[in-house]
Amino acid sequence: MKRNRPIHSKEDLDKDLKREVETCMNPWNGHCLNSDIAVYIYYNGRMLPICSECWIEIAQKNIEWGYE
Numbered sequence: 001m002k003r004n005r006p007i008h009s010k011e012d013l014d015k016d017l018k019r020e021v022e023t024c025m026n027p028w029n030g031h032c033l034n035s036d037i038a039v040y041i042y043y044n045g046r047m048l049p050i051c052s053e054c055w056i057e058i059a060q061k062n063i064e065w066g067y068e
Contacts, residue, residue, distance in 0.1 A: 024051035028058070
Protein backbone atom coordinates (compact mmCIF):
# COMPACT_ATOMS: atom_id res chain seq x y z
CA MET A 1 0.00 0.00 0.00
CA LYS A 2 1.42 3.37 -1.02
CA ARG A 3 1.03 6.40 1.24
CA ASN A 4 0.11 9.75 -0.27
CA ARG A 5 1.88 11.80 2.38
CA PRO A 6 5.12 11.33 4.30
CA ILE A 7 5.13 10.05 7.86
CA HIS A 8 6.37 12.59 10.40
CA SER A 9 7.42 11.97 13.95
CA LYS A 10 5.30 13.27 16.82
CA GLU A 11 8.15 15.64 17.78
CA ASP A 12 8.21 17.16 14.29
CA LEU A 13 4.44 17.67 14.34
CA ASP A 14 4.59 19.25 17.81
CA LYS A 15 7.30 21.66 16.62
CA ASP A 16 5.24 22.61 13.56
CA LEU A 17 2.14 23.27 15.65
CA LYS A 18 4.03 25.40 18.15
CA ARG A 19 5.59 27.39 15.33
CA GLU A 20 2.25 28.08 13.66
CA VAL A 21 0.24 29.15 16.73
CA GLU A 22 1.25 32.50 18.16
CA THR A 23 -0.14 33.36 21.59
CA CYS A 24 -0.55 36.58 23.53
CA MET A 25 2.55 37.81 25.34
CA ASN A 26 0.95 40.59 27.37
CA PRO A 27 3.70 41.71 29.80
CA TRP A 28 1.08 42.75 32.38
CA ASN A 29 -0.77 39.42 32.20
CA GLY A 30 1.73 36.57 32.20
CA HIS A 31 -0.81 33.76 31.89
CA CYS A 32 -2.84 34.68 28.78
CA LEU A 33 -2.59 32.04 26.03
CA ASN A 34 -5.15 33.54 23.64
CA SER A 35 -4.16 33.21 19.98
CA ASP A 36 -6.52 35.93 18.69
CA ILE A 37 -3.71 38.47 18.11
CA ALA A 38 -4.95 42.03 17.56
CA VAL A 39 -1.80 44.18 17.77
CA TYR A 40 1.93 44.05 18.40
CA ILE A 41 3.60 46.37 20.89
CA TYR A 42 7.26 47.20 21.30
CA TYR A 43 8.10 46.56 24.96
CA ASN A 44 11.56 46.29 26.56
CA GLY A 45 13.22 45.93 23.17
CA ARG A 46 10.90 43.20 21.87
CA MET A 47 7.85 43.10 19.62
CA LEU A 48 5.12 41.33 21.59
CA PRO A 49 1.85 39.95 20.20
CA ILE A 50 -1.21 41.11 22.17
CA CYS A 51 -4.62 39.43 21.90
CA SER A 52 -7.81 41.43 21.41
CA GLU A 53 -9.03 40.87 24.98
CA CYS A 54 -5.78 42.04 26.56
CA TRP A 55 -5.56 44.97 24.14
CA ILE A 56 -8.98 46.21 25.23
CA GLU A 57 -7.81 46.13 28.88
CA ILE A 58 -4.50 47.85 28.04
CA ALA A 59 -6.21 50.52 25.92
CA GLN A 60 -8.56 51.42 28.79
CA LYS A 61 -5.69 51.98 31.25
CA ASN A 62 -3.98 55.30 31.78
CA ILE A 63 -0.61 54.27 30.32
CA GLU A 64 1.78 56.77 28.78
CA TRP A 65 3.35 55.38 25.62
CA GLY A 66 6.69 56.50 24.36
CA TYR A 67 9.70 55.46 22.34
CA GLU A 68 13.03 54.77 24.00
